[in-house]
Amino acid sequence: MGMTIAEKILARASGKSKVEPGDYVVGKIDLAMVHDLTGPLTLNVLKEIGYDRPWDPRKIVIILDHQVPANSTVTASLHQQLREYANKYGTNFHDVGRQGVCHQILAESYVKPGMLVVGADSHTCTLGALGSFATGIGSTEMASVFLTGELWFRVPETIRFELKGTLKQGVSAKDIILYIIGKMGVDGALYCATEFTGEGVERLSIDSRLTICNMAIEMGGKTGIVNPDAKTLEYTKCDSCEILRSDKDAEYQRTIEVVLEDLVPQVSLPHSVDNVKPVSEVEGIEVDQVFIGSCTNGRLEDLEAAAKILHGRKVKEGTRLIVIPASPSVYIEAERRGYIKTFIEAGSVVCNPNCGPCLGGHMGILADGEVCVSTSNRNFIGRMGSPKSKVYLVSPETAAATAVEGKLTDPLKYVRS
Amino acid sequence: MSAIKGKVWLFGDNIDTDVILPGKYLVLTDPNELAKHALEGLVQDFYKKISKGDIIVAGKNFGCGSSREHAPLALKYAGVGAVVAESFSRIFFRNSINIGLPAVISKGARGIIKENEHISIHLDEGYILRENGEKLPIERYPDFLLEILKDGGLLQNLKRKFARRGEV
Known part of the structure; x- marks a missing residue:
């Protein structure tokens, strides 16, 4: 064996x-x-x-x-x-x-x-x-x-x-x-x-x-x-290095x-990560804040996916978008490719590489009753701030489309257009 | 080890580290300060309400989420004597034993033990004794884990080992 x-x-x-x-x-x-x-x-x-x-x-x-x-x-x-x-x-x-x-x-x-x-x-x-x-x-x-x-x-x-x-x-x-x-x-x-x-x-x-x-x-x-x-x-x-692989x-x-062909954009609803549904089934939830970043989705590919949707568009008034590249090299390359400019022109704030609001430490802590759509990995009660706030976990594509519309949005229409 | 005796607090499944100790308190390193926020996400002023030695009895996957050792530390310094659960998230399980808070796996206990009941946990013998005399089996620890718990945690265990090497 x-x-x-x-x-x-x-x-x-x-x-x-x-x-x-x-x-x-x-x-x-x-x-x-x-x-x-x-x-x-x-x-x-x-x-x-x-x-x-x-x-x-x-x-x-x-x-x-x-x-x-x-x-x-x-x-x-x-x-x-x-x-x-x-x-x-x-x-x-x-x-x-x-x-x-x-x-x-x-x-x-x-x-x-x-x-x-x-x-x-x-x-x-x-x-x-x-x-x-x-x-x-x-x-x-x-x-x-x-x-x-x-x-x-x-x-x-x-x-x-x-x-x-x-x-x-x-x-x-x-x-x-x-x-x-x-x-x-x-x-x-x-x-x-x-x-x-x-x-x-x-x-x-x-x-x-x-x-x-x-x-x-x-x-x-x-x-x-x-x-x-x-x-x-x-x-x-x-x-x-010595390469080990499964037998x-x-x-x-x-x-x-x-x-993989069968998959559509997914969202994890509050307050448990396994509370997952297709985004299309719960579209329309009003959103106060969108966070794109973290150890889950703060890499170049993630910023690229978000920038493609945000390019030439604006973050909906009344919604805040926070973008955080995961490392200095991701930041530099995103800047070189123009993604950072796209985010800022769209009306978001771009912070220095760090964990940001993912665990409610700083840079976008949520108030009572606020809703955040986030590319991070946890939506437990109080994870990003107030125990009365709600966190929805999504892909960078869904996060970007949501920022544009100000409500939870299936990104498929943005990538097709 | 002598038996751990206390009154029972019942909790459900998947009690996560963000309700055991919210992220905003992770900058605290004094365990007595952490204790004031133990289980804040579920029970307000838990640390004032519990008596020293009280025992948490929960469902499956207790302590899921973050690797923060602040979570078992907050429970221990709030006065929790042990946590009994159907299962634990693996990092919480390790952390809990390492800081000297017994994390005890007992299949089915959550459905049998009652809120506020007084129970005693006998780690060496491998059972929980209920108020009515009923014995519930617990999963035995491997010897090296029991040794860490007997020392009062990994820190005390390391102190003993390194002192033996003459390195402290």
Whole structure:
């Protein structure tokens, strides 16, 4: 019996030739990431232990992304603690000017196929799109990783999603993953690795694969993962890394087929991510704010899709559009291609790369009773501000069309025209 | 470990980290301050209403959402003695044990245990004892997880290990 890519990476990292679901292994960590909200707790734990020298500073990445530049003296002090630790030991550090959404920074500059990656952020599963095993952990166990370079894992069962065919125009990766979560439920993949395979995935860009793996956690998944191919190797500039892929006779907990041609734009309604419907069934909901960005949809491809719809049009009066590129390189390329100008001319605000209003920290917090259509990944009660606000999760195409009309809008008519 | 005894607070399925501890409080690092906002999304002033050692009994997928350790920390410092659920999101499960708050899986318990009932959890023996004497089975932890809980959390566990190496 063969192994899945998730099993192969955990076997490699724990020095075993074979592992099976349910095995407990101790894996050597290739990359460990904290950000400005989870990192300070890790440092507190190290302080408490009385020993804070990292096992290998080259494998630690500290990224300011949640509230950056600092929006209060409290946040400023958190940034200061991380800055001091990074300087003391020479870890990788993304300060103001090199900051950006942590998972995008890791994808662009650090992650290689086959790596075992942990991040003190639940959306670390995003990086599985590059053929790594990447998962979120807490701040205390991150302290343990900083000191030892190791962590225990229970080898997960893998659920395989076989994507067939091609998406229709105006339908994108976000619609695929929202559709899947709607079918699976928020705990449908609890503790499991979720592997996305098939010609449908092979045809998708790396940006799209990152969007899909990003939301594996929203169905309880331990990680999302895509077998590396030529696109992965090019994106990660990977000349010499060891390529691990699932065996043909690997065992899966189950396999679910998704036919991409059949998909239409999807929306996740408040207050649960699996509350998914086709946008066409709930069009017309009045919207106060639209957010395009986040670790789910703040990449170049997302901004391109939104800019195509917004080009030459205006954001509806009474609706606010906030656009946030996920990283400095996304920002620069979006500027070069004219997307940033398009957004500003349409009447939106473009902020510096960071998480923005996704988790209600700053840059667009919602008031009582407000409705936000967002390309981010969570619509829990109070996620983006007031517990009395509502968040609808959509693709960048749907978000852009919604901004133009001021109400939830199916984007298909905009891409066809 | 000695038994964990307390009064029961019942909750439903998919209790997420944003209602356990809303994102706007993530800049707080003092657990006693976090405690004041525990479960704010569902029960106002939860920290004033609970008695030390009270036990949360919930449905499936407790703690889904973010990796924020602030969520179990807020519960623990508000006075919660343990969380019993049908299932946990995996990051919450790890975090909870790592900060010394027992996250106990007991299939079917949510449908049997009553609100405000007094129960005791016997981790070593592997059961929950109800007021009426009924015993409900719980999933046993692997030894290394039980060891972390016995130490009071991963921090204490690491302190002990690193002190042994003479590195603290």
